[in-house]
Structures are given as structure tokens and as C-alpha cells.
Amino acid sequence: MPPARLLLPLLALFPGVPLAAATPAYDFFICANINRNYVIGSKIETLNGVYHRTAAGAWEHLGCNDTGLTAVAFDPRDRQVVYTSALNGLWRSLDGGRTWRLCNGWDITEGRDVAVDPHAPDHVYLALPDGVAVSTDRAQTLVRREAGLPDRGKYTQAIKVDRTRAGRVFAACESGVYLTEDGAQHWRQVLPTRETVNDVQQSPHDPRVWLAVTQSAGAWLSRDGGLTWQQLPGVPTDRALYNGTFDVTNPQRLALGSWAHGVLTSEDGGATWTARNAGLPAAPRVWRVGVDPAGRLYASVVQATLFVSDDFGRTWRRDALEGSQVNSFLLLPPAAP
Amino acid sequence: MTFKPLALLMLTAAAALAQPSFEAPPPPTAPVADAGRRQADYFQRVDEVLNWRAARIDLKDPAKSLDMGAIAVLLTRNEHVDLCSQRVIALMKEPGTGPFWMFPTVCVAYAGRDRLSPEARSAIREAWRTARQLRGDTENHWVMYYASLYLMAELYPDEPAASWYSGKTSAENLAEARGFLLHWMDLTTTVGQGEYNPCHYIGEYAIPLLFLSTWSRDPEMRQRGHMMLDWLFAELANNTLNGVLRGPNSRADEGTAIERWNALTSYFCWLLFGNTPAPAGYGGWGVYFAPLAKNYQVPEVIYRLATDRPDDYVQRDRARTRRRWRYSDELSPAVYKTNYLRRDYAVGSTQGGLIDPIQTHAWDVTWAEPDPRGKHNTLFSLHPHSSPRAMQAYFSTYPEAMITAVTFEGKPSYDSPDKILGSSPFERIFQDLDTVVALYDIPPGERFPQVNGFFSKDLVNVTESPSGWIFAQGGNTYLAYRPLAPYHWIPYLHYAGGWAKEKLPVGGRLLVSPHLKNGTIVQAASAAEFPSFAAFQAAVTALPLQFSLEPVPTVRLTTLRGRQISFTHGQTPSVNGTPVDYAAWKLFEGPHLNAEVGGRRLTITHGRLERVLDFNTLTITDRVLPPAGR
Numbered sequence: 001m002p003p004a005r006l007l008l009p010l011l012a013l014f015p016g017v018p019l020a021a022a023t024p025a026y027d028f029f030i031c032a033n034i035n036r037n038y039v040i041g042s043k044i045e046t047l048n049g050v051y052h053r054t055a056a057g058a059w060e061h062l063g064c065n066d067t068g069l070t071a072v073a074f075d076p077r078d079r080q081v082v083y084t085s086a087l088n089g090l091w092r093s094l095d096g097g098r099t100w101r102l103c104n105g106w107d108i109t110e111g112r113d114v115a116v117d118p119h120a121p122d123h124v125y126l127a128l129p130d131g132v133a134v135s136t137d138r139a140q141t142l143v144r145r146e147a148g149l150p151d152r153g154k155y156t157q158a159i160k161v162d163r164t165r166a167g168r169v170f171a172a173c174e175s176g177v178y179l180t181e182d183g184a185q186h187w188r189q190v191l192p193t194r195e196t197v198n199d200v201q202q203s204p205h206d207p208r209v210w211l212a213v214t215q216s217a218g219a220w221l222s223r224d225g226g227l228t229w230q231q232l233p234g235v236p237t238d239r240a241l242y243n244g245t246f247d248v249t250n251p252q253r254l255a256l257g258s259w260a261h262g263v264l265t266s267e268d269g270g271a272t273w274t275a276r277n278a279g280l281p282a283a284p285r286v287w288r289v290g291v292d293p294a295g296r297l298y299a300s301v302v303q304a305t306l307f308v309s310d311d312f313g314r315t316w317r318r319d320a321l322e323g324s325q326v327n328s329f330l331l332l333p334p335a336a337p
Numbered sequence: 338m339t340f341k342p343l344a345l346l347m348l349t350a351a352a353a354l355a356q357p358s359f360e361a362p363p364p365p366t367a368p369v370a371d372a373g374r375r376q377a378d379y380f381q382r383v384d385e386v387l388n389w390r391a392a393r394i395d396l397k398d399p400a401k402s403l404d405m406g407a408i409a410v411l412l413t414r415n416e417h418v419d420l421c422s423q424r425v426i427a428l429m430k431e432p433g434t435g436p437f438w439m440f441p442t443v444c445v446a447y448a449g450r451d452r453l454s455p456e457a458r459s460a461i462r463e464a465w466r467t468a469r470q471l472r473g474d475t476e477n478h479w480v481m482y483y484a485s486l487y488l489m490a491e492l493y494p495d496e497p498a499a500s501w502y503s504g505k506t507s508a509e510n511l512a513e514a515r516g517f518l519l520h521w522m523d524l525t526t527t528v529g530q531g532e533y534n535p536c537h538y539i540g541e542y543a544i545p546l547l548f549l550s551t552w553s554r555d556p557e558m559r560q561r562g563h564m565m566l567d568w569l570f571a572e573l574a575n576n577t578l579n580g581v582l583r584g585p586n587s588r589a590d591e592g593t594a595i596e597r598w599n600a601l602t603s604y605f606c607w608l609l610f611g612n613t614p615a616p617a618g619y620g621g622w623g624v625y626f627a628p629l630a631k632n633y634q635v636p637e638v639i640y641r642l643a644t645d646r647p648d649d650y651v652q653r654d655r656a657r658t659r660r661r662w663r664y665s666d667e668l669s670p671a672v673y674k675t676n677y678l679r680r681d682y683a684v685g686s687t688q689g690g691l692i693d694p695i696q697t698h699a700w701d702v703t704w705a706e707p708d709p710r711g712k713h714n715t716l717f718s719l720h721p722h723s724s725p726r727a728m729q730a731y732f733s734t735y736p737e738a739m740i741t742a743v744t745f746e747g748k749p750s751y752d753s754p755d756k757i758l759g760s761s762p763f764e765r766i767f768q769d770l771d772t773v774v775a776l777y778d779i780p781p782g783e784r785f786p787q788v789n790g791f792f793s794k795d796l797v798n799v800t801e802s803p804s805g806w807i808f809a810q811g812g813n814t815y816l817a818y819r820p821l822a823p824y825h826w827i828p829y830l831h832y833a834g835g836w837a838k839e840k841l842p843v844g845g846r847l848l849v850s851p852h853l854k855n856g857t858i859v860q861a862a863s864a865a866e867f868p869s870f871a872a873f874q875a876a877v878t879a880l881p882l883q884f885s886l887e888p889v890p891t892v893r894l895t896t897l898r899g900r901q902i903s904f905t906h907g908q909t910p911s912v913n914g915t916p917v918d919y920a921a922w923k924l925f926e927g928p929h930l931n932a933e934v935g936g937r938r939l940t941i942t943h944g945r946l947e948r949v950l951d952f953n954t955l956t957i958t959d960r961v962l963p964p965a966g967r
Contacts, residue, residue, distance in 0.1 A: 044434050064469050067434075088472050091504075100469070101504030106483065106517035110474065110733045129662040129733045155663040155733075174663045196663065198735070215736060240736045259737040287738070302738065 026248060026293035028053040029062075029330040031069040031084070032306075034323055046323070050084065050097070053292060059320055063097025071113045071328040075121050075138070079335035083124055083139060085111030090126050092139045103139040113158045113328070119166035123183060127156035132171055134184045148187030150175055158199045162225070164207045170226055172197035177212050179226055191229045193217050199243040204331070205251035211270075213241035213256055221270050234273040236261055243288050248331055249295035253312060257289035263299050265313045276313025290329025300326035357389050358382070358607060359615040363708045366579050366612045368644040372637065379634055382608050386619050386627040387414065399424050405441035406624040412448040413628035421449065422457035429460035432468035436481035439470055440545055443485045444625050446492060447552050462500075465489055469502050474732070476532045476659075477541035480521060484545030487514035491554045515558070518549075522561055524657075526568070526937040526952045529924055531669060532693075533656035534576055534586045536593035536600035540622040542569055543605060551632045557955060563633065564950045564957060570609060570635050571941045573602060574643035575652060575929050576676060578683045580606035580613025583703035584717065585674055585687045587656070588696040591750055591832050594758050595791065595845070597701075598709035609635045610643040614710055636959065638946040642929050645943065651770065652676045652927030655934060659693045664730040673919050675768040676927075681705050681863045682814040686773055688919070689766040694727040695748050697760035700773055702861045704814035706795075713793035713845055716809075716816055718857040720777050721785045722761035723752045747835035754785040755827065755847055767910035767917070770898050771862065776821075776890040776906040777855040787851040790818060791829065794844025798870055804878045807848075813864045817877040821856035821884055821892075824848045854886035856906075860897055 030053075034046040048067045051059040068087025075081035080096040089104035089111050104126075113127035124135040126142065131154045134145040146154060153175035162168035167183035170190075177191035177200055191197070195215040203209035210222040212229065218237040220229040235241070239260035247253035255276075256264040262277035262284040276297075277284050285302040292298065297309040299316070306319040306326060358364070369375045390410045395402040396417065403411075403424045411417050425445060432438060445453075446461050453461075472482045486503075490511035498506045505513070532538055543566065550562030576582060582602040586593075593600040598613060604620035606613045608630065619627070654676070657669040672692055676685040686700035701717035725736030732739055743751045750756040763779045777788050792799065796809040796816070807818040829847050830840035860877055867873040881895040891905035904910040910917050924932040925939060932939045937952035945962040 066469055066471070068471055087474065099499060099504060101498065105513045106479070106520070109472065112733060130668075152666055153663070157733075196729070242735055259735065285737075285741075302741075 025334050026331040027334050028292045029072055029332065030059075030290070030306075031072050031327045031330075032300075032321055032324045033067050033069070033327060034321060034325075035067050050082070051321070063093060064091070064100055066091075069327060070111060072330055073114045073116045073124070074332060074335075075116055076118045076333075077121050081138065083114045083116065085114040085126060087111075090114060090124070090133075090139055090142065103135070104133070104142050108133055108142060112156060113160075115159050115161045115169070117161045117166055117169070117183075118163050120183070123167070125159045125161065125169055125184065127159040127171065129155050132156055132159065132184060132187075136183075145180075145184035146187070147185065148180070148189075149173065149178060155196060157196055160200050160202060162202060162207065164225075170200045170210065172200040172212065177226070177229070190226055191220060191222075198241060201244055201246060203246050203251070204248045205246065211244045211246065211254065213244040215240040219244060219256055219270075232266075232270045232273070234271075235264065242286065245289050245291050245329065247291045247295055247297075247312070248293060249291075253291075253295075255289045255291065255297055255313065257286040257299065259285050259287070259302070262286050263289055263297070263313050265297070267312065274313075276309070278314070279309075279316030280307055288326045288329060290326070291331075293331060298326070298329065300324065357615070357619075358385060359617045359619070361614070363614050363710075364607070364611050366644065368641060369611070375637075375640065376634060378611055379609070380631060382611065382615075383627055383630040386608070386624060386630075389619065390624050390627070391416070396420065400427070404428075405445050409441070409444045409448050409625065409628050412445065412452055415452065418449075418452045419454070421445075421452075422454035425449070425453060425457040426460045429457075429464045432464035434468060435471040436473055436478050436485065436541075438468075439485035439489075440481045440548070441625060443488050443548060444544075444628065447488065447548070448628060450492065462493060465493075466500050466502060476521070476530070477535070477538045479517060481541055481545050483514040483517040483521075484549050486510050487518060487558070488548055488552055490514060491552075518558070518561070522565060522952065523937065525565070526932075526939070527924070527935045528669075528671070529654070529656035530587070531657050531659050532587045533654075533672065533674070534572065534582065534584075536582060536586055536589045536602055536698075537620075538588055538601075539569070539573065539605060540601045540620065540626065544622065544625045547626055547629050547633055551629045560955050560957075561952075564952065564955070566633055567636070567639065567941070567948070567950055567957070568939055570605070571639050571642065571930060571939065572654075573605060574610065574635070574639050575927070576678075576685070577602070577606055577613075577643060578678060578703060579705050579709070580610060580643065581703065581705075581709050581714075582606075583683050583715065584685045584698045584701035586696075586698040587659070587672075587693050589698040589758060590696060590748075590835060591756075591758055592834070594698050595713040595715060595793065595831070595843075596709075596711065597703050597715050598706075598712070603709075606643065610640055612644050614708070636948055638941050638943045638948045638959075641943040641946065642941070646678065646680065648928070649677070649679045650928045652678070652925070652930060653922055654925045654927075654930070655922050658691065659731055661730045662733060664726060671919075671922075673922055677768070677770050679771070679863065681812060681865075682771070682861055684768060684771045684773060684859075684861055686766045686768040686775075687760075689764040689775070690760065691722075691727055691730070691762045692760045694731045695743060695751050695759055698758060699760050699764065700766050700768065700775060702771070702773070702814070702816060702859055704812040704816075704861075706812050712795050713843075714795055714811055715793060716791060716796070716811065716818065716859065717757075718775055718788055718790040718818075718848070718859075719757065719759065720761035720764050720779055720788055720855075721754055721756045722759055722763065723756075723784050727762070749832040749835065749837055750840075752784075753840075754787060755789060755830065755849070757789060757791050757829070757847070765904075765906050767902065767904045769896060769900055769902055769912050771860065772894070772896040772898070772900075772902065773857070773859045774892050774894065774902060774904045774910075775857045775859075776892065776904065777853075778889050778906045779853040779855065781853065783853070786853050787849055788820075788822075788855045788857065790820065790824070790848035790850070790857060792818075792826075792846045792848060800874070802874065802878065806874070806877055808870070808874045808877070810864065810870060815862045815864055815867065815870060815873040817858075817860040817873070818848075819858040819860075819882070820848060820850050821858070821886060821890065822850045822852035822854065824850035852886075854890050856884065856886070856890045856892060858882070858884075858892065858894060862897055 117123040155174035158172035218235040308319040601620040604623040607615040656672040682704040728739035829845040831843040
């Protein structure tokens with residue numbers, strides 16, 4: 001298997017070509033909070049944080065027990081370099097999760113998402129409730145880069161780097177989707193919204209295709225690299241969507257997670273949508289959906305467990321991690337041996 | 338054994354077995370003039386806490402009875418040190434995460450730094466390497482977190498990054514902690530506290546500040562800690578009625594909102610001022626203040642603010658809201674507080690609107706009770722607001738999740754229509770002396786389209802007058818409550834604690850007015866001002882009052898004090914034709930506390946006594962002012 005640093009440029013060279021044919025294997029990670037009703041001060045009694053799906057299908061805990069992790073990212077050159085956004089801000093490990101450093105001071109808190117630029121892997125982007133912070137030195141230092149973001153309205157729930165070009169980053173904010181093409185030196189709004197954009201994702205099949213899910217405006221798709229967006233018909237707008245995902249094994253498949261609507265799936269590239277909640281708890285309270293490298297669909301149901309479906313939501317079974325709340329799913333090209 | 342130790346032992350045993358203050362009759366409230374006596378009384382109360390806590394330790398079962406608080410007490414008394422060491426080692430095998438674990442551990446680490454065994458001290462140090470500490474998300478969390486980190490970094494200086502959970506060196510941890518602490522002090526002394534006048538959370542400030550003022554190696558931080566304690570306790574003294582904190586409060590809970598005395602603030606008032614009964618168990622967290630309490634004593638000027646009230650007074654102050662991440666043009670808009678304190682009662686309010694999304698208590702009239710224990714000595718109304726948008730404004734969360742979460746996480750009433758806690762974006766309040774007008778313009782579709790008025794079990798002579806006024810008496814206070822829209826009554830049911838799963842009757846009623854355009858007027862007066870309750874009713878009924886609810890609620894009222902109030906929801910209120918100029922409000926303004934916005938300087942005055950806390954120069958200046966007229 002080629003190392004990650006070779007796979008990523010490959011993705012960039014053939015932006016329109018579905019990569020399913022290449023069938024690259026992926027590593028699959030989640031950030032999970034498994035302590036029910038944890039509040040500051042109570043004892044952590046379970047193992048929270050980053051889990052890796054092993055080849056045998058088990059969940060292997062990596063790194064630190066932290067109830068406040070929201071996302072994980074890795075340096076594509078060196079899987080030992082791990083970043084997690086968290087309640088305290090941004091944590092970095094240089095030794096595969098054995099030891100950690102809090103990268104920020106008191107003026108940064110409640111990291112919502114973290115992303116590493118595959119073409120500039122020293123560059124780390126951190127989504128914050130009051131904007132965006134950027135590091136250009138592997139998170140040794142962090143600075144605010146918010147020119148073009150509004151003074152107010154820059155609550156940032158998610159941040160994603162375009163894998164095709166260095167410094168091209170999308171921020172999912174309170175007032176819309178913002179794009180930078182110069183490493184966050186300047187931002188511009190590419191999708192205005194009235195309320196928060198809760199997630200933004202790039203298609204693993206076509207890097208020009210982006211999905212944004214929102215609190216009150218449904219889901220949106222861009223087919224031109226995030227410059228213009230079209231609202232997806234059939235996706236409800238009455239309640240918040242929490243996240244969205246593509247299926248790495250099938251370019252026609254997308255899924256959305258919603259507390260109110262549960263799991264919504266499309267198997268025609270987003271043209272039509274179906275609720276897929278049979279087998280999930282009543283009033284499913286879906287926190288996140290994700291798809292693993294084999295095309296299995298996961299739904300994290302708040303204060304229940306992780307559910308998994310082998311048929312893209314038609315039937316569900318309980319997976320492990322009882323009582324968990326998964327804050328993010330992450331697919332990565334496999335680590336170098 | 339010689340006679341002297343035996344006598345001491347007997348005295349200690351007697352003290353331990355003595356009736357604790359929280360079960361004793363209420364203390365006398367008259368101020369103690371003699372400084373030596375004041376100090377002796379204070380030290381006696383401190384010792385009472387330490388003796389009580391020590392007496393509850395079962396030495397045969399340390400696993401159950403020897404927690405960090407108990408260990409801190411024993412170390413302070415230099416008792417059972419070996420057992421403390423063993424217990425510390427055991428406790429450090431399962432360290433907690435976050436500020437509520439950090440500050441007790443700091444207390445033990447410092448109290449035991451010369452007494453605990455090397456193994457026990459190593460166990461503490463190792464826990465600070467391995468157990469990741471969560472910083473939390475509130476102002477009090479951060480003060481506890483950073484005060485703790487600061488002191489531990491001072492206790493273990495020059496240690497490498499690998500020896501700390503943060504992955505930072507001692508110097509880096511110290512710099513980060515100092516940076517926040519100075520920022521917080523600067524914010525508090527220029528634009529006010531976010532968690533202003535908290536009921537229970539006062540301990541989360543007072544205890545770390547006492548640690549800093551006592552243990553910091555840096556004399557600047559010791560001075561800052563001491564000055565912030567003075568600042569905090571001056572506000573407490575000035576806002577309490579016989580040692581009972583009343584509204585408004587940034588953060589209260591169901592219990593403290595109605596049984597106003599039953600809060601950690603009463604522990605501090607009892608300990609520092611001796612003017613109210615201590616709460617049961619000395620308020621729980623209070624035990625962490627006691628071991629160091631003799632290192633701090635309120636100056637006489639603050640003591641007298643709490644205990645010596647010859648005159649009525651109005652105090653107008655500013656604070657700020659909890660940090661708003663989104664859906665707001667400002668991060669922490671200003672809060673304008675009005676307090677009017679008299680011998681028999683006190684009236685306090687903010688201007689309304691969202692302040693803390695869950696726990697704000699926006700206004701009340703609270704009357705004095707000779708023994709406040711078990712008394713629901715307060716009257717107020719509110720709109721029971723519950724909304725995902727409010728949650729999202731203050732928390733990094735999703736719309737539905739937080740409401741469900743908070744009802745499981747210590748705030749069970751948040752999503753209840755009959756709750757008595759919380760601020761609303763649709764409430765606007767104006768107070769002039771002992772008159773409060775609260776107006777509500779609740780939009781259609783709001784989750785709980787009603788106004789709740791809390792009527793205590795301890796009110797007597799509740800009379801629904803044909804005039805539309807509801808009259809009642811609480812203690813020596815006459816109260817008149819005018820709902821501006823029709824209403825009905827329901828029993829008040831109560832979550833007895835943050836983790837309670839069901840509501841229980843505790844007496845009292847709720848006035849429920851299920852109308853979107855709404856309002857409440859309350860007028861208070863001392864019973865001594867009228868020959869009879871009937872005379873009070875007649876006086877209030879005769880007050881010129883005009884109000885309308887459409888298009889927005891508006892009130893014109895001449896108060897019992899002869900002042901003409903004009904107040905329309907969403908507009909600036911006026912008194913005697915003069916609009917209230919909120920922009921001109923100072924950080925503190927009144928006969929006792931005065932500070933300019935941005936000034937970093939608080940002047941505390943009582944009679945001829947004055948103390949100035951100046952954070953610009955880090956000085957405390959005491960003066961005795963010349964007699965009036967000289």
C-alpha cells in the first residue's frame with residue numbers, strides 16, 4: 001500500500017475521476033464521548049476520545065481519555081503526529097498519542113474541528129466558537145486569521161481543507177460557508193445562511209463536489225469546488241442537520257444525520273432522500289453519521305450507542321461503544337508501514 | 338500527659354461536640370464594634386468549621402470519610418498526617434478531571450507540602466502529569482482552573498513539559514495561568530463580573546482567591562488575590578440583607594431562588610460577618626476556605642457594610658452577561674443592576690433580557706426574616722424561557738441537544754413551563770426604589786407563552802383585590818403585586834436539587850398568566866410606614882396607574898414614593914420625565930461602593946471608614962474620613 005503522502009497528490013491530479021475504481025483502503029477513526037451526562041468536575045469512568053477501527057472490526061482506543069474531543073486530524077507525512085480539537089482548544093501529539101501538548105493559551109477555547117492541509121502539512125486549521133485559528137508550524141504556535149470573516153457571526157463549527165490545493169479551506173460558520181484560497185489570509189462568503197452551517201464535507205470521489213449541512217436551510221451541494229451551491233431538494237429544512245457524509249465506496253451515496261429527522265440517505269447523488277430510521281431507537285437523536293471504508297453506514301445515537309448498517313440504513317444493528325456520542329468520523333488513507 | 342494538653346484536648350472535644358451554628362438559633366445581627374472581639378469571633382467560627390469537619394472523620398474507615406476536604410483540615414491541624422499521606426496516595430490513583438478536582442488537590446498539596454510523606458507528594462505530582470485536566474466553559478471554572486495551575490506551577494517550578502498533563506513546562510503553565518488571572522481581574526475591575534452576585538458559585542471564586550493570596554510566591558499575585566477577595570466580599574456585604582443574598586443573581590438555582598438564605602453565600606456571610614446562620618454542613622465547599630481563613634479577614638469597612646445599616650440606600654452597578662458565542666452583536670453585553678436596601682426588605686433587579694441562559698434570577702423583592710432558615714422570603718415573576726437558540730448563543734452546541742442535556746446535568750427545571758429560574762429575551766425590567774415594573778412581549782410560538790409569579794408559602798394575608806392588585810405581607814413588609822393580564826393559580830412544585838428527578842410540593846403557589854403581552858408591577862413598603870395593612874392597600878389602590886398591552890406593554894405609574902414612572906417594553910424608561918441614562922452608569926455607584934467603568938479602582942465607604950482597592954497601583958488604601966460637615 002502506498003504511503004499517505006503519495007496517495008494525497010494522486011487524489012489531486014485526477015479531480016474528476018471517481019476513485020472507487022482504485023479502491024484504496026482507508027483507516028477509520030472516530031472521536032467518541034462515552035461518559036453519559038459528564039459535567040465538569042465529575043469523575044470520568046469510561047474511555048473517551050479517539051478510537052481506531054481495527055481490521056478485526058474492534059474499536060481500539062488511541063491516546064488520551066478526554067471527554068471533550070470534537071475531531072481528530074493527522075499529519076499526512078507522519079501518522080505519529082496527531083491533532084485533536086477539544087474543550088481545552090487544540091492538543092497535539094508527536095508520538096502517536098502517547099504524550100500530548102496543549103497548543104493554545106487561555107485565549108483559545110472549545111475547539112470545534114481541526115484540519116491539516118495535505119499540501120502544506122505544517123499548516124493546521126482550528127475551528128472555534130469565535131472564529132478560526134491557524135498554525136503554520138505544526139501547532140507550535142497558533143494565530144487568528146479571520147480577515148473577511150464577520151466580527152460577529154463567525155462561530156465556526158467545522159473546517160475542511162480542499163485536498164486539491166494548498167491553502168484552500170472552507171469554514172462552516174454561523175453566517176454561512178466561507179472560503180479562503182490563501183491559507184486563511186483572506187476569507188470570503190460563498191454560501192450565506194441565516195443560522196449556523198454545521199458541517200462541510202468534500203466528496204472522496206470528486207474533489208469539486210462539496211456538501212454543506214445547515215441548521216435551518218437543509219443541505220447544499222456544490223459541484224464547482226465550493227464557489228456556487230445548490231440546495232438539495234427533499235432535504236427537510238424545519239430542523240437542524242448535524243452532519244453529512246459521502247460513501248467512499250459509492251459516489252451516488254450520501255447520508256445526513258439529524259437529532260430530529262434521524263438518518264437521511266440518498267443513493268442517487270443527492271437527488272432524492274429517504275429517512276432510514278427503522279431499527280434505530282424511537283426519536284433517534286442522531287448526533288453523527290459516518291461511512292467506513294467498506295461502505296457500512298454508522299449512526300451515533302445520543303446516549304444510546306453506535307449503530308451500524310450493512311445496507312445503507314435499511315436495517316440497523318447495535319455496534320460497540322454503549323452510551324457513546326461520536327463527535328466525528330474520519331477516513332484516512334492508511335498509514336505508512 | 339500534662340495538664341495543658343489534656344485541657345486543650347477537652348476543649349477541642351467540647352468544641353467538636355458543640356451544637357454547630359447551622360443548628361443553633363440565629364446569631365445576633367448587631368455589629369461588633371471592638372476589633373479584637375470581631376477577630377476572636379471570626380476565628381471561633383473558623384475553628385468551628387474545622388472542628389466539625391474533623392469530628393466527622395471516621396479514622397477506621399478513611400476510604401469513606403477522608404476526602405480531600407477532610408485531609409486539608411487534618412493537615413492544617415497537623416493531625417493524623419500518616420493516615421493523610423496514605424489516603425492521598427490512594428486518591429491520586431484515580432484523579433479527577435477539571436477544576437473541581439484541581440483546587441482541592443492544590444489545597445492538600447500546599448497544606449501538606451511540609452507534612453505529607455514524599456510518596457504522597459509524589460502521587461499528587463504524578464497525577465498532575467498523567468490526568469488531563471479539562472478547563473471547563475464558565476467563568477468560575479476558569480478561575481479555579483487557572484488559580485490551581487498557577488499555584489502548582491509555582492510549587493513545582495523549572496520542571497519540563499513532559500512532567501505536566503498540559504505538555505507545557507512549569508514556566509509555560511505559569512505564564513498561561515497568570516495571563517488569564519490578570520485578564521479576568523482586569524475585566525472584573527473595568528466592566529464587571531460575568532457571574533455577578535452568584536449564590537453558590539461565590540465559593541468557586543473566594544476559595545481560589547484565598548489560595549492565591551495565601552500561597553502564591555509572587556507578592557503581586559498575593560496582593561491581587563487579597564484585593565479581589567475584598568472586592569468580592571464588598572459586593573457580597575453590600576447586596577445582602579442580614580447576611581442573605583437576594584436578587585438579582587447571574588446564577589442561582591431552584592433552591593436559592595426561593596429559600597434565599599440557603600446558599601453558599603450564607604456560609605461566607607456567617608463566617609465573615611457573623612450575621613446569619615451557617616448553611617447545613619457549612620455549605621459543603623466552604624470547608625476548603627476554612628483551613629486558610631485565618632489568613633484573611635474582611636476589613637471593618639466591609640464588615641460594617643454587611644452588619645451596620647442605619648439608612649436605606651440605592652446602589653446601581655454594572656456587570657456583563659455570560660459570553661455569547663453567536664446570535665448577538667456583542668460578546669458580553671452590559672448588565673445594569675439596581676439594588677435598594679432597607680431594614681425590612683430589599684429590592685433588586687437587572688434591566689432584563691438574556692443574561693445567563695439557564696440560571697439567571699433577574700429580580701425580586703426579598704424581606705427580612707429573624708431566622709431565614711426554611712423561609713421562602715421572596716416575590717418575583719419571570720417568563721419561563723426555554724429555547725435552543727438561547728442555548729446555542731452561549732454554548733457550542735446544537736439546537737436540540739443542549740436542552741435535553743441540561744435537564745440531566747444539574748438544571749432539571751430548564752425546560753419546564755412552571756420553572757422559577759432563568760432570564761428571557763422577552764422580559765424588560767425597570768426598578769425605581771421599591772417599585773419594580775417587569776414587562777413581557779412574548780412572541781407567538783414561544784415554547785412557554787406565560788408569565789410565572791412566585792407567591793411564597795411564607796406570605797400572609799394574600800388578598801386578591803377587585804382593583805387588580807394582589808396584596809400580601811412577608812415579614813414586616815407589605816407587598817402589592819399587579820399582574821397586567823388575567824391569571825390563574827397552580828401549586829408550586831420544586832426540584833429539590835440539581836439532580837432531582839421529580840418535583841415535590843414545598844408550599845407556595847405560582848401565579849400563571851398565559852398571555853403573550855404581559856407585565857408585573859410590584860410595590861413594596863415597610864409595615865411600619867402604614868397604620869394598617871388596609872391603609873397600605875388603600876394607598877396602593879389609589880396610585881395613578883395607566884397601562885396598556887398593545888401594541889407593546891406600557892406602564893405609567895406614580896409610585897408610593899411619589900415618583901412618576903413611564904416604561905414601555907423595548908424603550909428607555911423614565912422617572913419624573915427624565916429618561917434613564919444607562920450609558921452613564923458607573924461600574925459601582927452608591928453610598929458604599931463606587932467605581933468608574935474602566936477604572937480598576939473601587940472605593941468602599943461606610944460612615945467615615947474608607948478603603949480604596951486600586952488595581953492600577955496594586956494598593957489598598959485605608960482612610961478615616963473627616964466627620965460630616967467638618
